[in-house]
Amino acid sequence: MGDYKNFHTVRGYEIIEKEKKTLTHSMEDYLEMIYRISLESESVRVNALSEALNVQPPSVTKMVQKLTKLGFVNYVKYGAIFLTEKGEKMGKFLLDRHNIIEKFFRTLGLEKDVLFNIELMEHNITKDALIKIDILNNFFRDNPDIERGFHEYKKSIKNLE
Template structure:
């Protein structure tokens, strides 16, 4: 099935299920964004986190401190922010989960309020549902004709 971006479903699900005991939705959002920033820029700062999440720097600092206590990141006040191995592993899964849901919503023609829908869904899906969404996304990637028919169908609903 197509390029899966090295997504390891079973392991990813095991990681997130284990970590859900420690992480609130807000913590997941921060960790996902920290991983995203790290992946794109290689450097993570309080200002880059607060800017990316549209929060004030003191709020970002408090969350970074919480994530540090839980062992997801290493942070020294006024210093650098680094993901721990655990933080990198969970952050990667959270970003991949986000991308799976985004691709699914785009596949079914959701354009309006896309990010809001992704955020509302990603914290509440079961791992079975997420796996099925990923399988459907992969199927549609490999079956252009089916994907076009689906797109045409959704366009016809809007008319």
Template sequence: MDNNQSFHTVRGYEILEKEKNSLTHSMEDYLEMIYRCYIEEGYARINSLSELLNVKASSATKMVQKLTKLGFVNYEKYGIIQLTEKGIAVGVFLLNRHIIIEQFLNIIGVQKDILINVELMEHNITSNALTRIETLNNFFKNNPDILKKFTQYQKSTLPEKT
């Protein structure tokens, strides 16, 4: 069996994915939040980033320095954080991934701890699975009658708060 057909532990799959991607989960979270700030303000600052991610400013600084070395952002001490073209491209992907998963969870009726679920899922989903979830989201969006039937079915089979 090749790597796509053999079983691994969750950590094993994470290692395989890490070999394809130079960003850690934390780096992705920071880059996504920097991109969110970029959409709103055109830049980010360490203090706002640390507040939004509930981390110390020193931790945010260290991560931004790593992202600078990798070419995703431009940052000078005590200055603003600017995304590079590479950072914008990855930021767009990361935010879209987050939105797709959040929409999916809303469609299937997840209400409790939705942000926790999105954060845990988004770092471990393959692009193939994400594309198929996006297709399903669009299907339900374009077929509200089927979504209504699905919602009614859920209400009759599942507990209310899920």
């Protein structure tokens, strides 16, 4: 039999990773969206964040207060939300991570439920796996003939759909 000493259930891996992380999945989503909005607007308001994330304003306020305590944002009640340097760095990473995974799925030809699948994957992927996916994305971008060959191959096999 194989070496199973390092094997864990999905929940086991989640627990191990959770112990290493400062941010919850929800905190990551909020921070990523604050960063996205800040790229388009000078300030981020609770109502804009509420609308973008499809959550109620009181939920946004609670989360922003938590992110303030962790040093990712500056926020005063009824005021604008501003990223700190730490928050901007993390927000950029989170958006880049999202975009890398989205590009990967689109390259594979996944069109249905793309955002849902990104959300499932982005919060649990390791940095090393993300780097490898980014390399593969860049490989396909730099070798369009190989990407076309991949899509032709994909059409020639029977899908498990």
